[in-house]
Amino acid sequence: MIDATSAVIYSGKDKAETKMKAYGHKLAEVGKINNNILCLSADLTSQTEADIFRSAHPERFLSMGMAEQNMIGVSAGLARAGEIPFAHSFACFITRRCFDQIAMSVAYPRLNVKLVAMMPGISSPGGASHQAIDDLAMMRATPNMNIIDLGEATEVEQAVSLAVETDGPVYLRLRRGLLPVLFDKTKFRLELKQSYLLRRGNDVGIITSGLMTERALQAAAILEENGISTSVLHIPSIKPLDDEGILHLASECKLLLTLDNHSIIGGLGSAVAEVVSESRIKVPFHRIGLRDVYGKAASNAYLYRYFEFDPDQIASVAAQRLEGDRVVEFKTGWDVNQAGDKETGWGEDWKDK
């Protein structure tokens, strides 16, 4: 665990700063330095920000057509020849459609393939077909796979280099487009098997990753206003996992809460449960996530509310569990329109400004 409290530049109140297409620009930039980086896309090139690489390095962009299983195999062949292929699609397609290809063509031989999985969970407004709610479960169950779940611009930018430096398969689970900037890039350094303490408190310990981390900071601010002190532990590296960091947090809080932009089965919450239950630590525990249901097609703002991912909802659950599951009086001050995410998705905000 790294104490990253001084790297956090977002208070959890008001709106965070934002940055557009952090991933796509960074991939093109790193591709300039490393000639072995190849970019593959299965007919979702601008949608996965791979179009920026295609414009910068057209000779190293490979169009695979709408055929993800083959794209995984081609990436494996390229990696066998010493290349570093980045294969792009939406998280749902690259995992559900290609699970066997990932296992047998990439992970078993531990090949240097980078799977870029865009728009995970309910960051896609596209409904059940487009929302990967089970990708972490599949990738976690795959031996040799490294998994990084990302939702913030600074870490997304660092993740490209980290993936290149990591020898072997990496699953990059990426929220796309307009991302919040939560961390000071001079003070935050993304690493595998690392966790980051973003704020320190004694009552509630929140474990989070990806786009849920912004929500965690907002929920922590609400809890704090209600006299409940809250730690936030951010874990982008879902695998390998910083077991020690999790146990440290679990031993120092009165309630452990995990946030998953994923099913509660098989995601970060499951991973934390596995680590804690094999230890001697006893702590009340609650998972927030999709409770064994599929997503649905709607705006992000609607989906956050519907699945109870909004900060006031998270804070409310935390307070209730902390008080022995009693309904507690609670001031949130949260405006459901505050997130301003109503447009995020297919709309205009997606275009580079």
Add this chain to the structure above:
Amino acid sequence: MLKYDEVRPGGVAADMPLDELVLDMKRSVIRMTEAAGGGYISQGFCSAEVMAVIFYRLLRLDPANPEWKQRDRFLLSVGHYAIAVYAAMEKLGFFDEEMLDTYSADGSAIEMIGSEITPGFEITGGSLAQGLSQGVGLAIAAKLRNHPWRTIVYMSDGELEEGQTWEAVMVAKHHKLDNLLAIVDVNGVQADGRIEDVTGILPIAEKWHAFGWNVLEIDGNNLDTVMSTLQDCFIPNGKPTIIVANTIMGNGITQLHGKLDVHYVKWSKENSIQALAELAREGVDNS
């Protein structure tokens, strides 16, 4: 570091007569099957001629250094045919002859279904249709970086029923991979029975034609035909090439002829005696 052009295709077997090499491979296949009490002997025998030409006349390999960077890439997509590949590799010096007796045994480096734990085995086949895609990747890399190697992917007819095959076929054509050769063994039988009774994948050659490949259809058990076809099959016309090799499951083993449940065969010493006697007659006929 070895240079590609300085390595002789076929290595130590390059000057040995092909027909004798085929007989030798078949004897090794029988030996492995008997040692394991069963195996993919039908596949070993239907593919022997094609495998012999690939390994003894076509591939540039370095058995002393299986990872030699410039080597030709032979990808066995249909991992069940590994028994024939082991026979060929042993002759080239990839491993000792005694290793053949460990075919599919507990802890052995030569598994029942070919995997890359065996030195010199390029990929882990077996989950069918994943080989061609990887071959496409290797061929693209060779074009991109001017690597000298050629990529050969060996598949079977049943495998064509997997959708991934046709994704790869489409993409190989799009990327103009004339350094890629696929060979599909058409023996007409899959696990559930005759191909035409299981589903509608036939006719095969027409489908590859339609996808824009160079298509060559041959009798895959006729050694002369196989040799004349394979020695000159990389055509620099911007298209990948497919050889449709029609073969007979368990070719030359009368115990297996005409049977449908020959995907995996249980095997005893008595089976070997009969099959070896048939092989001996074949050897006399050829001489």
